[in-house]
Amino acid sequence: MHDRTTQCTDSTHVLAAVRELTRLELVTEAVRAALEEVASTAGYLLVGLVDED
Template sequence: MSVRAAPSPAQLATVSVLQFLLNLSDRQAAEAVRCRIDFKYALALELDDPGFHHSRLSDFCERVAEDDRADRLLDLTPAHLKEAGLVRKRTTQRNHSTHVLASVRSSTRPTLVTEAVRAALEELADTDPHLLADLVDEE
């Protein structure tokens, strides 16, 4: 019997974003990883990958919520976007983390991660509306 490696934080973050976008529970999102080709493609998994237990998602979200990690992630986002060449280096970038975090604090922990990623994607879309055009469709 082979032991499956734990999903990476990047994979769990991606599942969290998809979970938010599709309004899925942790169980539904984990099932989608096991059964849906689009999820497997987004996560760069083999078609026969068995996925992971749904509790991994809530564990991941709890870890991100600890010690203001979500705050730090939002604070680091503009710098990493500049390094990747996704935003201009000589302009001021704002991540609007204050209002995002204020509205999220009353949410459940799993929502915290999806809101942080959503805010980063919205900032990207505001900076360059065409940047995400190839990644998402109108719906």
């Protein structure tokens, strides 16, 4: 039979991945908001760069 011991883990890599994902989501949201603003005020600037989707 095995003795039970406390196992410690280092969550640094997990926290870094979450932080990186959060940054990516913030950048993605900022770009989306900027593109929507440009589309509503000067849509001609986006012709040929993005499609309607």
